Amino acid sequence: MENQTESNYIKPIAIVVRGLVKHFGGVYAVDGLSITIEKGKVTGIVGPNGSGKTTLINALSGILPIDDGKVSFDGVWLSKVKSYEVSSYGITRTFQDVRLFNQMLVLDNILIVLTERNVFGSLFEKHSDFHLKRAEEILRRVNLWEKRHELAKNLSYGQRKLLEIARALAMNAEIYLFDEPFAGIFREMAKIIAAIVNELRVQGKTVILIEHDMNLIRELCDHVFVLDSGKLLAEGKPEEVLKKKEVVEAYLGE
Amino acid sequence: MEYLIHLAILIAIYVILSLSLNLVVGYTGLLSVTHAAFYGIGVYATAILATKLGVSFFVSILIGVIVSSIIALAVGMILNRFKDDYYALGSFGFNVIIFSIFLNWQDLTRGPLGIPGIPRPNIFSINFSENLIFLMLVVLFAVLVYFISCFVVDSSFGRVLKGIREDEKALQVFGYNTHHYKLSIFVIGGAIAAVAGSLFAAYISFIDPSTFTLNESIFILAIIILGGLANLRGSILGAIFLVLIPEILRFVGMPNEIAAQMRQVIYGIILMLLMLYRPQGLIGEYKL
Numbered sequence A: 001m002e003n004q005t006e007s008n009y010i011k012p013i014a015i016v017v018r019g020l021v022k023h024f025g026g027v028y029a030v031d032g033l034s035i036t037i038e039k040g041k042v043t044g045i046v047g048p049n050g051s052g053k054t055t056l057i058n059a060l061s062g063i064l065p066i067d068d069g070k071v072s073f074d075g076v077w078l079s080k081v082k083s084y085e086v087s088s089y090g091i092t093r094t095f096q097d098v099r100l101f102n103q104m105l106v107l108d109n110i111l112i113v114l115t116e117r118n119v120f121g122s123l124f125e126k127h128s129d130f131h132l133k134r135a136e137e138i139l140r141r142v143n144l145w146e147k148r149h150e151l152a153k154n155l156s157y158g159q160r161k162l163l164e165i166a167r168a169l170a171m172n173a174e175i176y177l178f179d180e181p182f183a184g185i186f187r188e189m190a191k192i193i194a195a196i197v198n199e200l201r202v203q204g205k206t207v208i209l210i211e212h213d214m215n216l217i218r219e220l221c222d223h224v225f226v227l228d229s230g231k232l233l234a235e236g237k238p239e240e241v242l243k244k245k246e247v248v249e250a251y252l253g254e
Numbered sequence B: 001m002e003y004l005i006h007l008a009i010l011i012a013i014y015v016i017l018s019l020s021l022n023l024v025v026g027y028t029g030l031l032s033v034t035h036a037a038f039y040g041i042g043v044y045a046t047a048i049l050a051t052k053l054g055v056s057f058f059v060s061i062l063i064g065v066i067v068s069s070i071i072a073l074a075v076g077m078i079l080n081r082f083k084d085d086y087y088a089l090g091s092f093g094f095n096v097i098i099f100s101i102f103l104n105w106q107d108l109t110r111g112p113l114g115i116p117g118i119p120r121p122n123i124f125s126i127n128f129s130e131n132l133i134f135l136m137l138v139v140l141f142a143v144l145v146y147f148i149s150c151f152v153v154d155s156s157f158g159r160v161l162k163g164i165r166e167d168e169k170a171l172q173v174f175g176y177n178t179h180h181y182k183l184s185i186f187v188i189g190g191a192i193a194a195v196a197g198s199l200f201a202a203y204i205s206f207i208d209p210s211t212f213t214l215n216e217s218i219f220i221l222a223i224i225i226l227g228g229l230a231n232l233r234g235s236i237l238g239a240i241f242l243v244l245i246p247e248i249l250r251f252v253g254m255p256n257e258i259a260a261q262m263r264q265v266i267y268g269i270i271l272m273l274l275m276l277y278r279p280q281g282l283i284g285e286y287k288l
Helices: A003-006 A053-060 A106-114 A119-123 A129-141 A157-170 A187-202 A214-220 A246-251 B001-029 B034-053 B057-079 B086-105 B130-155 B154-173 B178-204 B212-228 B232-249 B256-277
Strands: A015-024 A029-038 A044-046 A066-071 A076-078 A092-093 A176-180 A206-210 A225-229 A230-234
Touching: A015 A053, A015 A176, A015 A206, A015 B178, A029 A053, A029 A066, A029 A157, A029 A206, A029 A225, A029 A230, A044 A053, A044 A187, A053 A176, A053 A206, A076 A214, A106 A129, A106 B154, A119 B154, A119 B178, A129 A157, A157 A176, A157 A187, A176 B034, A187 A214, A206 B232, A225 A246, A225 B034, A225 B086, A230 A246, B001 B034, B001 B130, B001 B154, B001 B212, B001 B232, B034 B057, B034 B086, B034 B178, B034 B212, B057 B086, B130 B154, B130 B178, B130 B232, B154 B178, B232 B256
Parallel strands: A044 A206, A044 A225, A092 A176, A176 A206
Antiparallel strands: A015 A029, A015 A066, A066 A076, A225 A230
């Protein structure tokens, strides 16, 4: 009954991927993938190592050029995604391998995404009180305000991951791509990140989460895509999808 | 005394060169080894305009800056396609091209014969032919360049430059078209280097192409690495240090027949030891 009512109205769409291909030489990391990501939901992307999760996110954010297929952000179709343009579609991300501006202050790591993008404008601006207030608010959210005058490279691994998420929050985006934000960090910090993901959902933002921990996927995600060898293996509600035989096999082997 | 003034003028000129290169290499992380080319463009602009057309010194500075900026813009667009080591190699190629233009475009530059008789500036009845007065002019320019550099690196623009150095690809995802920034700072660096060139031409009064080889670019690079990358005061310290060491070694009192060679050897050893024990430079915090 519930399924029926759901399909009776058109769901708002954040991202559509159609026939996406990305290969490295002869290896097809993403192989003709087509998925549709709903707006305002937390969507999980799971799959064994090498299944193309990160490559998908890299292609969506323009870090890697798309070899074939197209994507649509908020209704705009693109066959070539330029990394410096994705933010104008309201997309931001974190990186699996934590890519901060290491030899810069924690505070500057946040301010840099708040300030002027125009070359001439930026030359005659430092940062406004508004920028600073916003940076404080965000850094306090991840308990890093006290560390604002330290270099980003001197933070612990977990703090670095939090700073990366803070940097994404500072973008005030509509779509957040989080690449394994929970990997390798302590429980207290994981709680903060989970809370942030939930807050974003409440605010109506779209979150795409790559994650290996199935409990977190069940707890946080509305929808989940399972990838295997660059193809879509299964999709649906987490509790249903994760029980499927082919999904379990893909993860655990035969 | 004249000797000390001479050294001070050289130091001030190298301060201008190293501050401007530091913006490109230290702050933005673009390993450019072509600074002597822009330096040379400034030198030849002033030399040619002053001797052939009688253009006043300050106008020739302006023209040198404009020519250097336009060339930097064109070269920067090509270099932006390269990364890291390839960037260094590409910029090295440009230095070679400019050097051979200085050497072979004989109608314009007189090639290896050089251009003699470049006059000192003369304005508001101040005669800059007195070295001490010329020193003041050079120091004035050096101070000006220092404050311009401070302004650039303290702005949001400067923050973006550092971001490019740290992770250009990641920075792009946050909505920055980093090519524009890289191009801008490369042009700013080239323009400032041309100012140093104009000052040098007017000071030394005779110039030939041999000054603007790759060696000179590497010397300027050595100043900023030694002083400390991404540290403006480091560049000043590095310029003082690298100009003075060979001079100080003159007074060590080595036998005449080996003095010159020994100076080079000791100079090289000092540089190697410094890099071994202080890779971040004298007062820098950042390593390439």
